[in-house]
Amino acid sequence: MRTVLLTSVAIVALCAQSASQSAGSAAPIGAYTVIPQLPGMGRPVDTAAVAARRRALLKRIGRGTVLIPAAHERNIEQDYVQDNDFRQDNTFYYLTELETQDAFLLMTARGQDSLETVLFLPPRTPSQERWTGLRLGPDSVAVRLSGIPTVLPLDSLDTRVRGALQPLYTPQGRGRSSRAPDMAPNSLNVSTIVDSMRVVKDADEISRLRRAVDISVAGHIAAMRAARAGMYEYELEAALEDGFRRNGADRLGYPSIVGSGPNTTTLHYDVNRRKTENGDLVVIDAAAEWGQYTADVTRTFPINGKFTLRQKAIYDLVLGAQQAAFDAVRPGVTMRQLDDVARRYMREHSGNLCGQLTCDDREFFNHGLGHPIGMDVHDVGIGRPLEPGMVITLEPGIYIQAEQLGVRIEDDVLVTAKGGEWLSAGAPRTTDAIEKLMSGR
Numbered sequence: 001m002r003t004v005l006l007t008s009v010a011i012v013a014l015c016a017q018s019a020s021q022s023a024g025s026a027a028p029i030g031a032y033t034v035i036p037q038l039p040g041m042g043r044p045v046d047t048a049a050v051a052a053r054r055r056a057l058l059k060r061i062g063r064g065t066v067l068i069p070a071a072h073e074r075n076i077e078q079d080y081v082q083d084n085d086f087r088q089d090n091t092f093y094y095l096t097e098l099e100t101q102d103a104f105l106l107m108t109a110r111g112q113d114s115l116e117t118v119l120f121l122p123p124r125t126p127s128q129e130r131w132t133g134l135r136l137g138p139d140s141v142a143v144r145l146s147g148i149p150t151v152l153p154l155d156s157l158d159t160r161v162r163g164a165l166q167p168l169y170t171p172q173g174r175g176r177s178s179r180a181p182d183m184a185p186n187s188l189n190v191s192t193i194v195d196s197m198r199v200v201k202d203a204d205e206i207s208r209l210r211r212a213v214d215i216s217v218a219g220h221i222a223a224m225r226a227a228r229a230g231m232y233e234y235e236l237e238a239a240l241e242d243g244f245r246r247n248g249a250d251r252l253g254y255p256s257i258v259g260s261g262p263n264t265t266t267l268h269y270d271v272n273r274r275k276t277e278n279g280d281l282v283v284i285d286a287a288a289e290w291g292q293y294t295a296d297v298t299r300t301f302p303i304n305g306k307f308t309l310r311q312k313a314i315y316d317l318v319l320g321a322q323q324a325a326f327d328a329v330r331p332g333v334t335m336r337q338l339d340d341v342a343r344r345y346m347r348e349h350s351g352n353l354c355g356q357l358t359c360d361d362r363e364f365f366n367h368g369l370g371h372p373i374g375m376d377v378h379d380v381g382i383g384r385p386l387e388p389g390m391v392i393t394l395e396p397g398i399y400i401q402a403e404q405l406g407v408r409i410e411d412d413v414l415v416t417a418k419g420g421e422w423l424s425a426g427a428p429r430t431t432d433a434i435e436k437l438m439s440g441r
């Protein structure tokens with residue numbers, strides 16, 4: 001990380017410096033003396049990492065221009081009032097690590113290391129900032145924080161796009177901002193290129209994922225500690241998400257799944273309203289997002305702290321399948337091959353645990369073994385053979401509806417040159433470790 005500490009002292013100093021440098025288009029930053037929050041500026045940017053990503057992208061393109069819009073803030077009066085009103089677009093974040101909205105990134109490659117990067121930002125509006133807090137504007141503070149040497153006001157963007165070196169690339173496809181294609185109707189799609197770059201994580205991304213995983217682990221432990229027979233699922237959810245937030249989660253990676261008893265067999269149950277009963281298992285599939293990256297962790301535990309013999313037998317079979325898949329993780333292997341390894345383990349160790357069938361049957365293990373994680377919980381790169389720097393989940397499960405018995409164990413694994421590294425092993429994973437933690441409640 002570049003050592004730009006976003007303390008109020010540092011920012012006041014930056015702002016004072018900016019005011020004295022006084023770019024023509026700059027808002028009157030010097031007018032601010034106390035700046036407690038920096039919502040538009042977010043965290044320090046790893047300026048070297050994002051610059052390397054931009055260079056790699058432009059190298060792939062060779063010659064042409066790339067236009068990447070930032071996300072737009074949702075209208076909290078009309079859209080989703082119960083949720084955060086802003087999350088940065090992943091492509092824009094990948095190339096800038098800026099959390100500012102309505103910005104554009106324009107990058108031009110003229111071949112042979114001749115690259116130009118320009119960040120366009122809306123002007124700051126002091127009256128608006130009384131409501132929103134400080135925002136990044138087109139001035140020298142943005143240059144310092146972003147590491148992008150040229151920052152221009154947004155109203156100069158149209159002219160620059162019209163005169164851009166062709167071809168022009170913009171993000172296109174599901175969930176993308178529609179503003180860039182409107183401005184550039186005949187542009188090519190840059191999303192497939194950036195998405196392919198996102199598959200192998202760089203050091204900065206791995207450190208973000210590690211932190212998201214650590215926060216998620218803390219939440220799972222908090223939920224296990226809080227568990228008591230007779231609690232409502234939402235009470236467990238509250239303990240879980242309290243653990244996330246207390247440890248600095250930015251938001252949930254996805255809606256928390258807290259299913260007890262019969263709900264353990266519903267893969268994406270997230271209503272979380274049932275009252276637990278003594279003897280229930282609980283499946284919690286939940287994770288935190290930190291710095292735009294999300295973990296994906298599942299734990300299954302007995303609400304009363306003690307597995308029955310039957311629950312333990314099913315649990316240990318799922319655990320063994322997960323371990324077998326982990327042991328097969330290495331560069332070159334595909335998720336499909338790992339899925340086969342996990343199912344073969346289950347098949348060979350099922351005995352009569354699942355009756356006439358073996359437990360790997362689609363009747364019981366009715367989802368895939370795992371997927372890459374990153375800025376999306378189901379991140380890009382699912383079909384790609386593993387490479388060092390990819391981060392995946394391994395999440396086998398067995399769900400027996402007739403018994404209201406579901407077990408899923410999901411961990412996040414970093415692919416290394418030698419194999420895999422457990423990232424989420426801090427959350428108790430064996431029945432012994434879970435019972436030990438829960439006995440100390």
Ligand SMILES: [Mn+2]
Nearest residue numbers: 296393395410
């Ligand atoms: Mn998952």
